[in-house]
Each structure stands twice: as structure tokens, then as C-alpha cells.
Amino acid sequence: MILLETEALTRAYGGVIAVNKVDFTVEGGLITGLIGPNGAGKTTLFNNITGLDTPSSGKVFFNQKNITGYPAHSICRMGIARTFQNIRLFKELTVVENVMIGRHFKTGKSETKGRFLNAINSYIHLKAEEEQIYERASDWFDFFDLGSMKNELAKNLPYGRQRELEIARALATDPKLLFLDEPAAGMNPQETDHLMATIRKIRDLGVTIVLIEHDMKLVMNICDTITVLNYGQKLAQGTPHQIKRDPSVIEAYLGKEEE
Amino acid sequence: MFTPVFSCYRTVQFSYEGESIVGIAEFFQHLMNGLTLGGIYALIALGYTMVYGILKFINFAHGDVLMVGAYVGLFLFDLLRGSSPLGLWTITSFFLAMIISMAFSALLGMFIERVAYKPLRKATRLAPLLSAIGVSFILSNSAAWMFGTHSRKFNYPFDNTPLHLGEVVITPHQVLILVVSLAMMIILKLFIDRTRMGKAMRATSLDQGTAMLMGINVNRIISLTFAIGSALAAVGGILIALDFKVYATMGTMTGLKAFVAAVVGGIGNISGAMFGGILLGLLETFGVAIFGIPTGLKDTIAFGVLIIILLVKPEGLFGKVEKEKV
Amino acid sequence: MFNFFLLILIYSGIYALMALGQNIITGYGGMLSLTQAGFFAIGSYATAILTTRFGWSFWGTLPVAFLLSALFGLLIGLPTLRLKGDYLAIATLGFGEIVRNVLNNWDSLTNGPMGIQKIPMPILFGYTINPYKKYAFLFMIFIFVVIAYLLFQRLARSRMGRALTAVREDEIAAQAMGINITKYKVSAFILGASVAGIAGSLQATFTLSVTPGTYTFMVSVMVLCMVVLGGMGNFKASILGAFIIQFISYFPQLTGLSGSIPAQFQQILFGLILVVMMIWRPQGILGRETRRYGSASGKSKGGAQ
Numbered sequence: 051m052i053l054l055e056t057e058a059l060t061r062a063y064g065g066v067i068a069v070n071k072v073d074f075t076v077e078g079g080l081i082t083g084l085i086g087p088n089g090a091g092k093t094t095l096f097n098n099i100t101g102l103d104t105p106s107s108g109k110v111f112f113n114q115k116n117i118t119g120y121p122a123h124s125i126c127r128m129g130i131a132r133t134f135q136n137i138r139l140f141k142e143l144t145v146v147e148n149v150m151i152g153r154h155f156k157t158g159k160s161e162t163k164g165r166f167l168n169a170i171n172s173y174i175h176l177k178a179e180e181e182q183i184y185e186r187a188s189d190w191f192d193f194f195d196l197g198s199m200k201n202e203l204a205k206n207l208p209y210g211r212q213r214e215l216e217i218a219r220a221l222a223t224d225p226k227l228l229f230l231d232e233p234a235a236g237m238n239p240q241e242t243d244h245l246m247a248t249i250r251k252i253r254d255l256g257v258t259i260v261l262i263e264h265d266m267k268l269v270m271n272i273c274d275t276i277t278v279l280n281y282g283q284k285l286a287q288g289t290p291h292q293i294k295r296d297p298s299v300i301e302a303y304l305g306k307e308e309e
Numbered sequence: 310m311f312t313p314v315f316s317c318y319r320t321v322q323f324s325y326e327g328e329s330i331v332g333i334a335e336f337f338q339h340l341m342n343g344l345t346l347g348g349i350y351a352l353i354a355l356g357y358t359m360v361y362g363i364l365k366f367i368n369f370a371h372g373d374v375l376m377v378g379a380y381v382g383l384f385l386f387d388l389l390r391g392s393s394p395l396g397l398w399t400i401t402s403f404f405l406a407m408i409i410s411m412a413f414s415a416l417l418g419m420f421i422e423r424v425a426y427k428p429l430r431k432a433t434r435l436a437p438l439l440s441a442i443g444v445s446f447i448l449s450n451s452a453a454w455m456f457g458t459h460s461r462k463f464n465y466p467f468d469n470t471p472l473h474l475g476e477v478v479i480t481p482h483q484v485l486i487l488v489v490s491l492a493m494m495i496i497l498k499l500f501i502d503r504t505r506m507g508k509a510m511r512a513t514s515l516d517q518g519t520a521m522l523m524g525i526n527v528n529r530i531i532s533l534t535f536a537i538g539s540a541l542a543a544v545g546g547i548l549i550a551l552d553f554k555v556y557a558t559m560g561t562m563t564g565l566k567a568f569v570a571a572v573v574g575g576i577g578n579i580s581g582a583m584f585g586g587i588l589l590g591l592l593e594t595f596g597v598a599i600f601g602i603p604t605g606l607k608d609t610i611a612f613g614v615l616i617i618i619l620l621v622k623p624e625g626l627f628g629k630v631e632k633e634k635v
Numbered sequence: 636m637f638n639f640f641l642l643i644l645i646y647s648g649i650y651a652l653m654a655l656g657q658n659i660i661t662g663y664g665g666m667l668s669l670t671q672a673g674f675f676a677i678g679s680y681a682t683a684i685l686t687t688r689f690g691w692s693f694w695g696t697l698p699v700a701f702l703l704s705a706l707f708g709l710l711i712g713l714p715t716l717r718l719k720g721d722y723l724a725i726a727t728l729g730f731g732e733i734v735r736n737v738l739n740n741w742d743s744l745t746n747g748p749m750g751i752q753k754i755p756m757p758i759l760f761g762y763t764i765n766p767y768k769k770y771a772f773l774f775m776i777f778i779f780v781v782i783a784y785l786l787f788q789r790l791a792r793s794r795m796g797r798a799l800t801a802v803r804e805d806e807i808a809a810q811a812m813g814i815n816i817t818k819y820k821v822s823a824f825i826l827g828a829s830v831a832g833i834a835g836s837l838q839a840t841f842t843l844s845v846t847p848g849t850y851t852f853m854v855s856v857m858v859l860c861m862v863v864l865g866g867m868g869n870f871k872a873s874i875l876g877a878f879i880i881q882f883i884s885y886f887p888q889l890t891g892l893s894g895s896i897p898a899q900f901q902q903i904l905f906g907l908i909l910v911v912m913m914i915w916r917p918q919g920i921l922g923r924e925t926r927r928y929g930s931a932s933g934k935s936k937g938g939a940q
Contacts, residue, residue: 102807126813138808140801147926151801154794155813176793183794223813367721428914436913438667438724439863442856443909450899450906561852565732568725609736612729619726620714 053078053227053258054099054130059108061091061098061282068094070282071108076227081249081259083273083290085266087302091282092262093135096229100132101125112227127155131225133216135232135262141205145196145215148204149187152222156186190218194248210241214248227258234265246272270294278302338477339598340591345483345552347590348490352545353567354574354582355497356418356538362514362577363534364430369441370421371542372564373448374414376557378543379550380456382410383463395467403466407547411540418539419532427528445561453557460556463547486548493544494583497537501579510534514577566593566611573618575628584627589614641769643885644878645841648776651877652834653854654861655783655870656827661859662867662923663796664823665803667724669855670711673731674704674828676738676850678835683751683845684744693757693840697833704832705825712824716817731852738847750846757840772841779837780874783830788870790826791924799823800868853902857884860905863912866919875921880905 054076061069069091076082084092097103099110101122109118117125131152140148191197194214199207204215213233220228230249234242242265249272253259263269269276270290278285278293280302286293293299353375360368385406390399425444429437471478501507513520513530521527546555549563566589574585589611596610618625653671660668678700685691685699715726738745745751757764757775764771790796801809802816810816839845857880865876882889883904887896912919 100811102811121815122807122810123813123815126811132811134808134811138805138811140804140808142804142923143797143800144926147797147800150794151797151809151812151814154798154801176789179794180792219812361721365721367725369724425910425914432913432917434721435661435665435667436917438721439859440910440913442859443906443911443913446856446906446909447903448906450902454897454899454903565725565728569729572722572725606736606740609733612733615726615729616714619718619722623718623722 051078052076054110054112054260056095056099057109057111059095059098059110060106061094061103062106068282069098069105072279072282072284074099074277074284075287076258076260077275078226078258079253079256080274081253081261081272083269083276084260084262084279085264085269085276086279086285090279092279093231094282095279096132096231096260096262099125100130100229123155126223126225129224129226130229131220131223131227132229133213133220133231133233135235137212137216139204139212139216139219142203144201144203145191145207146184146187146200148215148219149190149222150183152190152219153183153186156183156224187222190222191215193221193251194218210237213237213245217248217252221252221257225257227260228252229260229262231262232264233261234263234268242268334477339594341477341479341483343591343594344587345486345590346594347587348487348494349545349548349586350563350567350570350589351583351586352490352493352541352548353564354571354586355494355579356542357568357571358574358576358579358582359510359514359534359538361571362579363510363517363531364426364437366426366437367441367568367576368426368535368538369438369564370425370444370448371538372560372562372567373445373452374418374421374539374560375542375546375549375564376452376555376560377417377448377546378410378414378539379546379555379559380452381413382406382543382547383461383550383555385409386463386466390464390466395465399466407544410543410547414539414543415536418535418542422532422535427531449558449560456557458557460554462554463550465551480552482552486552489544489548493541497541498579500537506530506533562608566608569611569615569618572615572625575625578625578627581625581627585625638769639885639889641773643881643889645769645773645776646885647878647881648773648780649834649838649841650858650861650881651780651874652783652837653831653858654865654873654877655780655787656830656834657858657862658867658870658873659787659790659799659823660827662862662869662873663791663799663803664820666716666820666823667721667859668727668824668827669724669852669859670708670727670730670824670828671831671858672850672852672854673727673734674707674831675835675838675854676731676734676847677704677707678832679839679845679850680738680745680751680835681832682836682839683754686755686840687751687753693755693836694759697836700832700836701829704835705829708825708828709821711828712821713817716820716824728852728855731850731855735847735850738850745847748847750844750848752844754839754843754845756843776837779833783833784870784874787826791870792926795819795822857905860908862919864908864919866921866923868923869919869921870924872919872921876919 052075056072056074058071058073059069060067060071072091072095074095084095086092094103098105101120101124104119109116111117112128112130117128140151143151188197191200194217196211196215196218199211204212207215217230217233234245237245246268249259249261261269261273273290275288276290276293277287278296278299285298285302286296288296353371356371356374357368360366360371386403389402389406393399421444425440426437429440465482467481471480501510509520509525509530510533512523513525513527517527520530545567546559549559567586570585570589571582572585573588574581574583592614593607593610597607653675657671660666681700681703682693682696685696686693711727711730715723718726739748741747764775798809798814798819801812801814802819806816861876861880862873863876864879865872865874884901886901
């Protein structure tokens, strides 16, 4: 069942076409990889899907609903979450607070009408609400075993843990679809293995995952299907096995064979 | 700020057939006044825009540097000219005073940067802004303390009897202002576009990190930027003082308006600042003269323009939209 | 002399309200706004005009001051908050100046530069709170400050406070986590504005007259100074900052040295405070409030960072 798809999605910056009529499909329940050389347009594609950037043309469908051009916070609320290439944690907030942010929009949905009344309502039931948020958030930092560091400032965490925290925060929003932008960047092989296991665990929880990565071992091992981008265009899509043998992919990464 | 030499008419007389000579002359009069005012705004706006281009930071204290420049110029001029009658020496001493004031303001600008902004380069976005507000306060109030809160007038370096060109009246001052501001802008443009230093400045404003890797001494470039901007501000201040007066808080309002000019043109863009300055000068002059905005509300024209441009095209007329890389 | 001391306390209280508002906007929201003078003026004039022209009681004008300032907060906030912080500062400064200019020129409504005099004293249950007999007035101000403090403190500890902090730290990440950044920024703005409006109302009924000349951008800078000095992101600190700055303001008169110290001295000092604090101790005297989460949601304040 197709969870997300883009239809001829294009993003041009003046003369530079970063994403060129891309039809990207994501099947529910699978781990999809998105690979390509640097500058291929992968993060741009992410940004245009998640609402942080607006496509020049084309459409995005999530659960058959057209979400093109929706603002980022609405898209998050619909069930798409993401992490960032250059870790964007709230540095001066603690680990707990970072994850609690993920729960932010999940609360305050009381029976009272109108958002202003909602605000007043949550103001009054402050303590109860905070406890509720904390509870759900703690599920996630237990998942990543971050409990011992919960009152540490996010900026004080070691790099690998910061990446995990970012994922925890994204998961706290209860997404159906999770975009991970180079989660293994800067990790050593052990950390990468641990990450692989974590990603599989997340998938087992029912979250569909899309993964931008350069670490081929990780990608080939864990992805059910891979889409390859180059110069903003979709080169190929298929299983890892197929992609490994696709001549255009090989050329994109390694260059053309000398005749 | 400037009162046109003619009294303000509330209606424009010319029609599209272009018959009424009085109307056209009046239009030209306002045009002259607007350009003069605009030239000054442009000079000051350049300081804002150059600093923003390199540091992505609005130097709130820039307006007060123009005030210092004006005072220094005033005192130097009085000192140098002594009691000479209007003539060659008074003109020469005027320009001498101006140049020395430019140098002094340049040093002041560099000093402020070194002491109040450089330590904050790595701090939060807010920190240098707050510091700049503080510097502005220190400067304007120190001036008020030292020189009193009353205003002073520049003595004219030459005979300022108005010249009549047909129905239009211009004062030699206005000619001086136009010539000087135009000359300064041309010199700056040539400097930025043609010299090595200028190229270094452009490189630094585009990408500081890479500029450093290319061997450009970024700290020196930053100091140079402040120096040039402050020197130009001093000129602006002196020109204002010539035609109007000097007082301790003159920097704040004029500085603010020059900032609006820089934003309108596209902050970070040098041609934009020049254009924006002239445009604002014209808008202010025509706004009062033609659209009958009361002089009391003249200052609000600038803010009105600011709000409009921020709503419609915040990157300015010549600016580029800066997208944050996600 | 003691009377004078009480006067300073009263002004501290009024400014403390504005500082609390500024803290929400700048300390929590991270937005450098210089608007408080404008909202202060709006609140003052609302009270002044309604009481003198239309015979309203002071207490009736309070909600009007509140709502009117809130409305302007919304009107100014919406368009300007899309902008980067640097532009916001100038735009908000401009707003304050426009307000002052308008008040100065709209003679029919505001009596122009002469201002409005003979504002009646507030009456509570038949008891006149006479500004000249400072105690009652001081007590009233005290109540306002305490209420404002409690309300804002609670807010800061709620998810709104956390959301604002997230927006301040990283707008893009906050959006991606489902936070509507515009909504939060504008809300912060409105809150800051309305409390300044109330402060203005109190000011009008204390000084018993209002003139446009009082509401210069100096006021906004002073309020900013208070927040910076005390510590951004800390409401207690804002109140502390208010007291310190007011005492510095009145120091010459208090110590009888007003002959020898020039009027600009305090303002130079404020400028120095801003520069020095930013370079040497940007977190202010008390620092930002931090929270620790123990078991469940046990909250206690951490120290300065």
C-alpha cells in the first residue's frame, strides 16, 4: 500500500533545478532508501515533501491526500516526522525537554472548542498535562536508553547520542512516516550496527521509514527498496540487489567505464 | 528635515499635457530637494549595508557615528578657518575638516567594532544587537553631556545665496551636497568593483569561511568595512549639519531612516543602498510637498515605507532572498 | 525622602510589568522587540481619554487598555514576525515612534503635545487610592506585579513556554515537530503587549496626566536593559532588573547628588550595562531558569547556566 508518493515533483532555484520531475513512492511498512551522489537533490526532496520548502511544481500525496505546499507543522501533525542532516536539536533544552517537544501538538486536544479555549484549558490543567507529556516522552527515551541523561543539556551529549535523541524526538510525534537524513553520518561501524538494529526496531513498531544515507553497507543491508537520485532526477528504483547491478547507478557513482 | 526653499504648495499644477510651467518648475524644485536629501541618506545607508553584508548584523550605533562626525567636523572647521572671511581658505578648511573628521570617524568605527562587536561574533544573534543599542546610547548621551543638548549651526564655508535657474531655486549648498555625495558613491563603487581590497570585501561578504581559506585577513576586512562606512557617515553628518544643524541626538532618527533606505534597496547590496537612499529622500520630499503629509509626521513616511517593503518584498528591491539551508 | 523611595518602588513596579512582558517576547521568544513604549503609551492614553472624556472609572479602562494593546500587538506582530530578528528590532522601534508621533499630532483625540491632565484617581469600593499617599498605590501595584508574575511563570512552565523556547532555539526544527511558529511568536507578542498596556494604564492613573513626550524609545530600551541585566528567560530576574534600573535612574536624586551628576549619566550607564552584560555575562545576573525532571514531574529550579 503506497503511503506517500510524489508526482513530477520539481524544485528550481533560479536556473538550478535541484529536483527534476521526481516520482518518488514510499510503500507502507517498508524501509526505503534514498541514495545518490552529493548534490543529487535528496535533502531538497525531503524538504519539499515535509513542507520546509515549497515545490516549484508537482504534487505530493500522503495517504492519498494532496499535501503539496502545506506548511511544515501541518505536515508533521498529519504523521510525517524527520531528522536533519546537520542535527537540529534544541541545544539549550535538556534531553527530556527535546523529546517532550515532540509531544507538543499531541496534547491540548480537549473537548473544548477553539484553540484559545484549548490554551486556557491546558493552562489550568498544567500539572496533569505536563505529567501526561512526560509519560509519553519517557517511553521514547527508554527506547533509546537515554534515561540516565535526561536532565543533560542536549548540547552536552556525545555525537552519536545526539543523533539518537533527534530520532527519539521525531518518534515522539507518533509519526506514520519517518524521514531520516543521514542518520549514520560520522558514526563508526559499531554505532552504525547499533543504528541498523534500532531502525529495524522502529520499523517493527509500524513506522514506515525513508532513509537518506551514504553508508552503502547500511543501505544495502537494511533497505527493502532503494531509490537513486542524480542531478535531481530519479535514476532507478528497486531492491538493493537490483540497484547494485544497475548500470546507470554504477555510472553515477563510479563514472563511465573507459571504452 | 530640509525645508524646501519654496513654500510647499499642496497641489501639483501640471497636467499631463504639460502646459503649466509653474508646475514643472515646482516639480523640479522638489526633485532637487529630494535628491539632495537622498544623497545624504545614501551615504549613510552604505555604512549599514556594508556591515550587514559582511557580518549579517545591523549596526544600531551607525547613526551616532554620523553625529560624532558632524560634531568633529564642526569644531575642526571653526578651528581651522579662524575668522577668515568667506573665500578660498574657508572652502579649503571646510574640506580639510571634513577629511580629518572622516579619518576620526573611521577610527571610531573600528574601535567600536573591536571593543563592542568582535567579542560577540560567536554569541547569539541578539547579543551584538543589544551591544549596538548600548553603544548608540553611550555615544548620543556622551555627546549630550559634553556638548549640551542645544543644537549648533555650521558656519557656511562659502556664500550661500541661492541661485536662480528659471523658476527653480537652488543653494550652492545643495550643489555641494549633490557633488560630494555623488563623488563619494562613485569612489566607493570603483573601490569595491575594481580594487583588490574591494574584491576581498565582496568575497568576505559572500562567504567568510572560504574567504579566510583563500588567505583573506577577514578581521582586517571587517575593520576596513567599518572604517569606510563610518567615514561616509561622517560626510553625511557634515552635509546634514551644513544645511540644517548639529545636535546630540541627530544620529538616531537620521540613522534609522538611512537604515530604512538600506533595507528598501536590499540590505547587503551597495547599489541598493544608494538607490534606496535617493528613493527615500524623494519620497520624503514629495510626500510632504505633494501629498500634504504634515511635517510633524514626516518621519513616519520612512517607517511607513519600511513596513510596506517588509510586507511586500523583505529582501529589498535589489536584494536576493536568503534561504536558510536546512 | 522616604516618600521618594516609595515613588521609586512604584515606578519599579510599573516597569516591572513591562519587563515581564519584554521577557516573554525577548527572553523566551528570542525576538528583539522595542515596542513596549508604544504599548505603554496606548494603555496610558486609553485610560486617560476614557476617564477624562467619557467619565469611565479607572477599573473599567483596564480591560480596554489590555485589549487595545493586545490588538495592536497582533497587528504589529503578524506582519513583522516573519522577518529576521534584526529587522524586527527596527520595525518595532518604528512602531513606537509612530505611536508617539500620532499621539503628538492627533490633537482632537489626544490634545497633542500638551497631553491630558486631571486624570482621576482610582477608586476601589469607595476608597480613593491616592497616588500622593503612596502606600495604597504601592500595594495596588504590588498586587498587579504578583499576579502578572504568577501567570507568566506558570505559562513558562507549561508546554507553551517550552514551545516558545524551541521556536527561539531553532525555528525550522520546531516547525518540523509540529509547532506553529507564527502562532507562538504572535502570542508572545500579544502577551508582552497587553501587560505593557496595563502598565500604561497604571502609569496614567499614578501621574494623573499623560504627555506624548514620556513615551520615547528610551522607555523601550530601558525595559530591554532591565530584562538583559536581570537575566533573559527568568521572570524573577526581570523584576529584579526593573528595580535596579529604576534605582540607578533615580540615584542622583536619591543621594542628593543631582547637582553634580549630569542627566545623561544614567543613560550612558544603561548603554554601558548593555554592552558589558553582553560581553561579560550575557545570561544576566540571575541567568535563565532551568528545570529538572526527576521522577514523574517533580520540578525544581536549576541554577544559572
